[in-house]
Amino acid sequence: MPRVRITKRFLDSLTPRDREFVHWDPDLAGFGVRVRPTGRMTYIVQYRAGSGRSAPDRKVTLAPVGRLTPDEARAEARRLLGSVAQGADPAGERQRRHAAMTINELAAAFMALHVKPKRKPKTAELYQHILEKFVLPALGAKSVADVTKADVMRLHHGMRDRPFMANRTLAVISSLFSWASKHEHVHEGLNPAARIETFVENRRERFLSTEELKRLGAALREAETVGIPWEPNLSKPTAKHLPKPENRQTIVNPFATAAIRLLLFTGARLREILHLRWAEVDLARGLLFLPDSKTGRKTIVLSAPAIAVLHELPRTGVFVIAGNSPDKPRSDLKRPWGLVSRRAKLEGVRIHDLRHSFASFGAGGGLGLPIIGKLLGHTQASTTQRYAHLDTDPLRRASDAIALAISAAMGEFASTDRNGSLDGR
Structure with missing residues (x-):
């Protein structure tokens, strides 16, 4: 220039x-x-x-x-x-003043000036939780200049039994010091969390089988009609006042069962369904227009079953899944999902696994990973790649074509089908 x-x-x-x-x-x-x-x-x-x-x-x-x-x-x-x-030495004097700042003070400024104004509320909540639960108890009293890589490595290693949270904690510390460097609270480039090797995270994925979905459907219908039966604790002093066995059923709120169905029929994230407003629903075109999601603005294509669920729901307030207040979204589905999943004998299935199951059926049906990624709202192709092992149809067709060509050259079998029958020569 x-x-x-x-x-x-x-x-x-x-x-x-x-x-x-x-x-x-x-x-x-x-x-x-x-x-x-x-x-x-x-x-x-x-x-x-x-x-x-x-x-x-x-x-x-x-x-x-x-x-x-x-x-x-x-x-x-x-x-x-x-x-x-x-x-x-003005810069040195400024650095010495900032060096007297503790991690407690730096974290408070970081949250107030950077994270809360610039990050999504759930992200800010996660940062706050990690700082208060892990970082500040270990490092909060230290001055910013005194925090070393050994301190951060010790904290990270101490969380080795929780590799996911250990790696998120490392990322928060790195972000904290990057922000501090940019605002001259520490020397430029100083980051004690840099170049620390993260733990291997074994991604947990659970897909519902056809038989499990059958049990889940039966449990949902039972939950919203006659109710799910429950067994009392007969050892309690109040056991003699329990209702009769035929009255020991818990009926699940129809909005909760509708939310579970919508999660299954759309592959949406939990907050995308619980925070969904009627103003964002276009039943005529079969679309949901989410102004903000984990990946920003998002359009969800509604399936026929999802549209049927929405048609049956009464409009009692601003939100599709009504909560206790008409102006506030429902906070979670923990209790209804616990009741329904136990009744359906779904061991170890989380509510987020419904999204994985939506993707697994698409991949298993040979719809192709790009289409599945588009339906799920993935911005990175690598995110959808986790379902690649389920997309067997193209591989099966390729395997058939190769093997049939070889067998024809050998003069053995002209064709085979997947039921085991052979057209021999």
């Missing part, structure tokens, strides 16, 4: 690039403007802290462009560089 004096006109002409860059002012050595890929621009000053070639370079952020005019920023840069000439 040509050496052009930093003026308002010049700043207005700057356009961001794929990577961050700095334009240095030709009239004042060390004064520049940093441009991030997002378009954010800040005035900075760079100087050498000390004399000699081994003296480290320091950068100080003066202010965002817009908060100061170019002339005001140049005057502030000149004042700061004058202090450097007299032996001061």
Whole structure:
């Protein structure tokens, strides 16, 4: 870039690039403007802290462009560089002030200024949980400058029996220090969580079989009509006041059973169904228009069974799956799912496994992974790839074609079918 004096006109002409860059002012050595890929621009000053070639370079952020005019920023840069000439180290002093900050204080600023304003509520909730449950008890009292890679490795290793949560904790610490570096709470690039090897996570996937789905359907119909029977604890003092055996049934709320069916018939995530509003349902076109999901805006294509479920639901409020309040979504399905899954004898099946089952039936039916990924709302093809081992139809056709060609060349069998019968020669 040509050496052009930093003026308002010049700043207005700057356009961001794929990577961050700095334009240095030709009239004042060390004064520049940093441009991030997002378009954010800040005035900075760079100087050498000390004399000699081994003296480290320091950068100080003066202010965002817009908060100061170019002339005001140049005057502030000149004042700061004058202090450097007299032996001061502004960046070092700032780092020393920040180094006195504890991880408790840094985490509070990180949540308030970065995570809550910029992340989805569920993500912010997860960050808060990880910080309060794991990070702060172990590192909270330490000053930011005193946290070492060994400290983070010790915390991560201590959670080895929970590899998923251990890796999420490592990611939160890394994000915390990346944010601290960007805002000059620590030296640029300092991150004690960097390059720590994560644990292998064995992804748990459970798919319902046809027989299990049959039992689930029967349990749902029983739950919403006569109710699911329950056995009392006869050892309790209140056992003599129990209802008669024929009255010991729990009828499940029809909105809860409808939610379970919609999860099965759409492959949607739990929150996508529980937070679904009637305003987002287009039954005429058979679509759900979700303004926000885990992957952003999303359109769900409704199947005929899903449309039938929605047609039968009464509109009692804003949300499709009515909760205790007409203006608030239902929070979870833990109790109804527990009752129904136990009655259907579905051992170890989570509510999220209904989404996996939707995908597994599609893959097993040879619909193709791209189509399944589109239905599930996956933004990355690699996410759908977990179902590749179920997509056997193309492999079966390929195996048949190869083997039949070989057997024909051998003069043995002209064709075979999957029932075991052979057309011999």
